[in-house]
Amino acid sequence: MAARRKSPKSDATKRAREPLSSLLRVPSGPVRMDQFDPRATPGYPGKGKQDAQRHVDALAPELSDLQERLYADGRSNPDSVAKVLVVLQGMDTSGKGGVIRHAIGLVDPQGVQLKAFKAPTAEELQHHYLWRIEQALPGRGMIGIFDRSHYEDVLVVRVDSLVPESVWSQRYDELNEFEAKLAANGTTIVKCMLNVSFDEQKRRLAERLADPTKYWKYNPGDLDSRSKWPAYMEAYEVLLERCNTEVAPWYVIPADRKWYRNWAVAELLREKLAGLDISWPAAEFDVSAEVGRLTAMP
Amino acid sequence: MAARRKSPKSDATKRAREPLSSLLRVPSGPVRMDQFDPRATPGYPGKGKQDAQRHVDALAPELSDLQERLYADGRSNPDSVAKVLVVLQGMDTSGKGGVIRHAIGLVDPQGVQLKAFKAPTAEELQHHYLWRIEQALPGRGMIGIFDRSHYEDVLVVRVDSLVPESVWSQRYDELNEFEAKLAANGTTIVKCMLNVSFDEQKRRLAERLADPTKYWKYNPGDLDSRSKWPAYMEAYEVLLERCNTEVAPWYVIPADRKWYRNWAVAELLREKLAGLDISWPAAEFDVSAEVGRLTAMP
Numbered sequence: 001m002a003a004r005r006k007s008p009k010s011d012a013t014k015r016a017r018e019p020l021s022s023l024l025r026v027p028s029g030p031v032r033m034d035q036f037d038p039r040a041t042p043g044y045p046g047k048g049k050q051d052a053q054r055h056v057d058a059l060a061p062e063l064s065d066l067q068e069r070l071y072a073d074g075r076s077n078p079d080s081v082a083k084v085l086v087v088l089q090g091m092d093t094s095g096k097g098g099v100i101r102h103a104i105g106l107v108d109p110q111g112v113q114l115k116a117f118k119a120p121t122a123e124e125l126q127h128h129y130l131w132r133i134e135q136a137l138p139g140r141g142m143i144g145i146f147d148r149s150h151y152e153d154v155l156v157v158r159v160d161s162l163v164p165e166s167v168w169s170q171r172y173d174e175l176n177e178f179e180a181k182l183a184a185n186g187t188t189i190v191k192c193m194l195n196v197s198f199d200e201q202k203r204r205l206a207e208r209l210a211d212p213t214k215y216w217k218y219n220p221g222d223l224d225s226r227s228k229w230p231a232y233m234e235a236y237e238v239l240l241e242r243c244n245t246e247v248a249p250w251y252v253i254p255a256d257r258k259w260y261r262n263w264a265v266a267e268l269l270r271e272k273l274a275g276l277d278i279s280w281p282a283a284e285f286d287v288s289a290e291v292g293r294l295t296a297m298p
Numbered sequence: 299m300a301a302r303r304k305s306p307k308s309d310a311t312k313r314a315r316e317p318l319s320s321l322l323r324v325p326s327g328p329v330r331m332d333q334f335d336p337r338a339t340p341g342y343p344g345k346g347k348q349d350a351q352r353h354v355d356a357l358a359p360e361l362s363d364l365q366e367r368l369y370a371d372g373r374s375n376p377d378s379v380a381k382v383l384v385v386l387q388g389m390d391t392s393g394k395g396g397v398i399r400h401a402i403g404l405v406d407p408q409g410v411q412l413k414a415f416k417a418p419t420a421e422e423l424q425h426h427y428l429w430r431i432e433q434a435l436p437g438r439g440m441i442g443i444f445d446r447s448h449y450e451d452v453l454v455v456r457v458d459s460l461v462p463e464s465v466w467s468q469r470y471d472e473l474n475e476f477e478a479k480l481a482a483n484g485t486t487i488v489k490c491m492l493n494v495s496f497d498e499q500k501r502r503l504a505e506r507l508a509d510p511t512k513y514w515k516y517n518p519g520d521l522d523s524r525s526k527w528p529a530y531m532e533a534y535e536v537l538l539e540r541c542n543t544e545v546a547p548w549y550v551i552p553a554d555r556k557w558y559r560n561w562a563v564a565e566l567l568r569e570k571l572a573g574l575d576i577s578w579p580a581a582e583f584d585v586s587a588e589v590g591r592l593t594a595m596p
Contacts, residue, residue, distance in 0.1 A: 076514035101406045108399045109407050110414070110445075147408075202592065209589050215581040216374035223591050291507050293521050294375040294500065 017296075018043065020267050023088060024251040031235045038197040039258040044263065052259035053065040059270050060106045066273035067143065069280060071111040074141010076161035076281040081186030084272065086265075089151050091232060092222040094255045095262075096147045103266040104145055113138045116147040121189045129153045129171075130178055143269075150175060151191075154239050159231045172242040183213065183219030183247035190272050192265060193236060194255040196230055284291065309551035318565050322549040329538040330530045334549040335496040341562065357561075357568050358404045364571035365441065367578060369409040373441010374579035379484030380572065382441045384563075387449050388492030389530060390520040391468045392553045393560075397492065400441055401564040407459035411436045414445040425452045427469075428476055438484065440569075447544035448473060449489075452537050457529045470540040476567065488570050489546060490563060491534060492553040496527055 023042040041048070046055045060212035073080045086104075088096045104112060107236045124132045130150060138144030156174070157170045179189055196204070205222060208214040226265065251268060256263040313339070321340040339346070344353045371378045387395045402410060413434035422430045428448060452473070456466045460519030477487055494502075503520060506512040523530065542548045549566060553559040 040518065072511075072514040073433075097408060100408050105403070105407055108395075109403055109410055109412055110395060110398050112407055114407055116408070133407060184366075195591055202595070206589070209592065212581075213370075213578045215577050215585070216370040218581070218583070218588070220583050220588060221589075223588070223595065226595060280511045281514050282517070283510075285516070285518050287507060287513070289506070290516070290518060290521070292401075293518075296505055297500070297521065297524060 019271050020264060021249075021251070021271050024253060024264065024268065026244050026250040026252055028244065029060070029241070031237045033237055034194075034251045036195050036254065038195045038200065038254050040262045041255045042254070043267070044260055045179075049257070049259045052263055056102070056263050056266060059267055063106055063266060064108065066276075066278075067107040067111050069107070069278040070143070070273060070276065071141045071279055073077075073278050075107070075140065076284060078284075080140050080281075081093045082276055082278060083136060083138045083140050083186060084126065084187070084188045084276075085138055085146065085182065085188065086143065086269065087149045087151065087189070087191040088194065089149060089155070089192070089236075090255060091196055091229075092219075092225060093201050093208075094194035094196040096194060097217075098258055099192075099262060099265045100145060100147065100284050102262040103269065106266055107143065111141065111143055113142045113144045114147070115144065117149060117152060122238060130174075133178075137182070138187070150178070151239055151243075154212065155232065155235050157226075158235045159228050172239065175239075176241050176245055176248070179245065179248035180244075188272055188276060189248040190268060191243075191250045192268070193240065193250060193252045195252050195260060196255040200256045201226065244275045314469065315349065317569050318562060319547075319549070322551060322562065324538050324542050324550055325483065325546040326542060327539070329491075329535045334493050334550045334552065336493045336498065336552050338552045339555065339558045340552070341565070342558055344593075345476065347555070347557045350561055352399070354404070354561050354564060357565055361404055361564060361568045361571070362406065364576075365405040365409050366567065367576040368441070368571060368574065369406070370579055371576050374582060376582075378438050378579075380485060380486070380574055380576060381436045381438050382486045382488065382567075382574075383436055383444065383569065384441065385444045385449065385487070385489040386445045386492065387447060387453070387490070387534075389494055389499060389527075390517075390523060391499050391506075392492035392494040393556060394492060395515075396556055397560055397563045398443060398445060399568065400560040402441075404564055407440065408420060409439065409441055411440045411442045412445070413442065415447060415450060425507075428472075431476075435480070436485070442553040449537055449541075450475070453533050454523075456533045457526055465569050472541055473537075473541050474546070477541075477543065477546035480533045486570055486574060488566060489541075489548045490566070491538065491548060491550045492559060493550050494553040498554040499524065502559055513568065 012258075044055070046052065070082060070084065073082060078249045088099060090096055100114065104114075113136075117132070117136075120129075120132065133150045136144070143211050152266055154168055154171050157163055164296070183189060205218070205226070208218040212255075240252070241252050253268075309530055318341045321368075342353070344350065368382065369381060371380060386397060388394055398412065402412075411434075415430070418427075418430065431444075431448045434444070452466055452469050455461055456463075479486060503516070503524070504517040508585070537552070538548050551562050552568075
């Protein structure tokens with residue numbers, strides 16, 4: 001293997017004492033949402049909003065390099081199995097779209113497979129709830145991003161009783177089994193709950209209603225969900241406790257400060273990719289023979 | 299319509315005398331590839347490589363704003379039909395991937411639908427050659443990017459005689475009809491031929507063979523195509539002449555200087571989006587009623 005070379009360490013890594021994946025990991029055991037501060041900025045290496053762009057720019061080259069290794073591995077290493085799945089969950093206005101634009105937008109779009117899950121279609125409803133999820137899974141070398149996910153099937157489905165409790169209550173174990181299988185097949189799973197506070201959500205919804213360039217982001221249904229906030233928080237507490245496995249851990253990302261939220265998801269992704277320690281794939285052809293052919297050509 | 303607001307003009311626009319879409323448009327009539335200089339930098343508002351990043355950064359905010367309008371329109375305007383299709387064609391190493399990373403990567407990945415066309419699969423070969431193209435077309439509000447396209451069916455297919463001449467020779471008219479239908483359905487089509495020179499291709503292939511982090515981008519088949527360069531140029535000349543319609547024009551992008559190539563595709567896309575003159579969609583709900591509901595909530 002001529003192509004092994006370790007990835008460079010970014011400034012951000014050197015400065016942070018503890019990896020973000022430890023700082024933001026949901027501890028095992030019973031979860032209460034009020035144990036997480038939506039305005040906190042754990043692990044952030046700078047001062048605050050004023051230097052956030054600089055810190056995102058600082059990690060971007062390494063993130064981009066690591067993503068390219070993953071992609072190259074998927075394309076040219078016949079034994080490759082590695083792929084990444086980032087699950088984004090959160091209440092309305094928590095910033096799933098903002099994270100995709102500002103954090104995921106840092107890497108080559110060719111290596112990203114995005115899927116936004118809406119209310120299931122008539123066709124999707126005729127299948128098992130994981131059917132549409134399976135179809136959207138990232139292939140090798142790819143980073144899959146789920147904007148909402150299979151967790152809606154224990155969130156809105158539970159809160160609005162879309163199926164009987166006897167059905168949704170069995171899904172937690174089923175989700176763990178499903179994710180364990182993905183992990184065994186080479187998928188690095190990163191589940192992020194974007195944690196916006198009740199008050200900040202109100203401010204953001206009011207902003208959307210005050211700005212005609214943001215009307216399109218607003219949906220009257222958002223207020224219906226807001227009115228069920230406690231039931232949603234309870235549903236999150238249960239899934240954060242029951243589906244927080246070693247192979248598919250949950251991270252709660254403080255999301256009241258957009259600059260922190262975006263930096264944190266980018267840094268978490270960088271850490272996860274670095275952890276894969278992927279080498280550039282070896283040549284699948286005879287390098288010197290090809291050099292000879294090329295040199296002999298006009 | 300409360301939401302009408304014109305998009306801001308970028309510095310780049312003010313400085314350029316003539317739009318890039320005029321400067322790079324293939325003139326009608328017979329085409330010879332040697333009429334295009336792969337090292338030219340038409341319309342570039344700066345000095346050269348040293349300020350290229352600054353000029354890309356300068357157009358990025360407007361490009362991003364325009365893309366968001368298109369996306370919002372597709373999501374929230376019930377009468378919306380607008381979508382954009384960017385076709386990228388070019389010889390190996392011309393930089394289709396580089397353009398996607400550096401130019402298309404400037405906009406929100408949520409609004410981009412990428413499709414790379416490889417040699418057709420067994421299933422694809424059982425269908426009409428436009429079948430797989432139809433399936434990858436962008437939906438409303440989206441920017442579709444084709445990395446290679448239906449033009450392969452008059453490029454490699456013609457050069458390698460994969461179907462008889464009587465078949466491929468009829469495709470030029472068929473492609474024009476196909477694209478005319480897309481345009482009539484609201485698709486803005488932007489076809490870019492990334493024009494790398496024969497000599498620059500040799501340098502880039504040699505670079506890939508000299509750098510283990512680039513082996514994965516190299517394929518021995520690249521040299522087979524290189525050995526047929528004149529036949530490919532002839533095939534390009536024919537399609538650039540015969541499929542250069544008002545609703546689906548061809549642009550030849552000088553591609554020997556990567557910084558110019560990336561800037562040019564970003565600027566061309568900005569011009570095309572600005573030309574759509576899309577307003578923010580009106581609210582599909584009663585704004586003051588929603589403000590009332592929100593205010594009444596805790």
